[in-house]
Amino acid sequence: APQELRYEGQTVVVTGAGGGLGREYAVFFGSRGANVVVNDLGGSFKGEGKGSQAADAVVNEIRSAGGKAVANYDSVENGASIIKTAIDNFGRIDILINNAGILRDVSFKNMKQQDWDLIYKVHIYGAWSCTRAAWPYFRKQKYGRVINTASAAGLFGSFGQTNYSAAKLALVGFTETLAKEGFKYNIFANIIAPIAASRMTETVMPPDVLENLKPKWIVPLVAVLTHKSNTETGSIYEVGGGHIAKIRWERAKGAFLKPDDSLTPGALAAKWKDVVNFAEAEHPQGPANALEILETAQKLPPSPPAENPDFKGKVVLI
Numbered sequence: 001a002p003q004e005l006r007y008e009g010q011t012v013v014v015t016g017a018g019g020g021l022g023r024e025y026a027v028f029f030g031s032r033g034a035n036v037v038v039n040d041l042g043g044s045f046k047g048e049g050k051g052s053q054a055a056d057a058v059v060n061e062i063r064s065a066g067g068k069a070v071a072n073y074d075s076v077e078n079g080a081s082i083i084k085t086a087i088d089n090f091g092r093i094d095i096l097i098n099n100a101g102i103l104r105d106v107s108f109k110n111m112k113q114q115d116w117d118l119i120y121k122v123h124i125y126g127a128w129s130c131t132r133a134a135w136p137y138f139r140k141q142k143y144g145r146v147i148n149t150a151s152a153a154g155l156f157g158s159f160g161q162t163n164y165s166a167a168k169l170a171l172v173g174f175t176e177t178l179a180k181e182g183f184k185y186n187i188f189a190n191i192i193a194p195i196a197a198s199r200m201t202e203t204v205m206p207p208d209v210l211e212n213l214k215p216k217w218i219v220p221l222v223a224v225l226t227h228k229s230n231t232e233t234g235s236i237y238e239v240g241g242g243h244i245a246k247i248r249w250e251r252a253k254g255a256f257l258k259p260d261d262s263l264t265p266g267a268l269a270a271k272w273k274d275v276v277n278f279a280e281a282e283h284p285q286g287p288a289n290a291l292e293i294l295e296t297a298q299k300l301p302p303s304p305p306a307e308n309p310d311f312k313g314k315v316v317l318i
């Protein structure tokens, strides 16, 4: 018989769970046996105002379906008090979903410092603050699952979102390092870059597109990654509209130049094709091996002062 993924006895904190994706996660975990802390500041999508209504509505929804949930109305900047809500009510914390988010879209030229600072505070400082408060519990019990929420805007850039893109990619580095430090304590951390209909996206996408981007279709990925059976950590996933795919880095084979005085800008310009050629690419798990590179490069002959192919016959660059 088919079996559900269940989370009995576990406590899940979902930040920004008063609406959008966070609400979907919270309702799901509540229906699968977990204790849920529904955190939401209850402000606007630009990060203005606050209120208890958003979180309360989701708590009521979970409870009336027979689940266990409590509300927390703090900003994610106050992670200690959010995790305290989990400990005070349920005695533990097992899964942390850093989901709360806002937008302050404006061209880089017109961006005010407040637009930059607010995005930083909610996305990066907030995820740090909540994770920091949960971490000692995770380590002590040798179990923890963290989901951090990035965005295609962070992975690829996006017009009008320098603040948001920077914050979202920062969360990738944050999570990759958490995965390394947490591994021996059975703390797994992964990154999702979702795309889904919410109050955040309804201002920028047409209704027929949004219809095909239901937020509940993000839930299964988060469910699998946070389940005790998961073995993935430190990975990035793009998810939306029924498509779920892991993303990884790619490194070109690259140019090799003898590391001596012949390593000039002109010598590099002549080998530029190799720098950007992905024909013999690899998918690195870490930085390039500096010792190996040095060994290979030292055996090379000095690079000739080269003609740049774009200026062939006219200019020799050094």
Ligand code: NAI
Binding pocket: 015, 016, 017, 018, 019, 020, 021, 022, 039, 040, 041, 042, 043, 044, 045, 047, 054, 074, 075, 076, 077, 098, 099, 100, 101, 102, 122, 126, 149, 150, 151, 152, 193, 194, 195, 196, 197, 198, 199, 200, 201
């Ligand atoms: P949403 O606006 O519907 O939900 C975000 C929730 O976070 C709101 O309920 C809001 O009150 C809460 N929140 C905001 N600031 C908070 C704070 N300081 N403390 C506690 N709660 C706070 O947006 P959506 O679409 O559900 O976004 C969820 C996450 O997914 C965000 O991190 C967002 O950046 C990310 N994301 C969403 C995409 C999408 O297509 N919907 C695309 C890429 C990323």
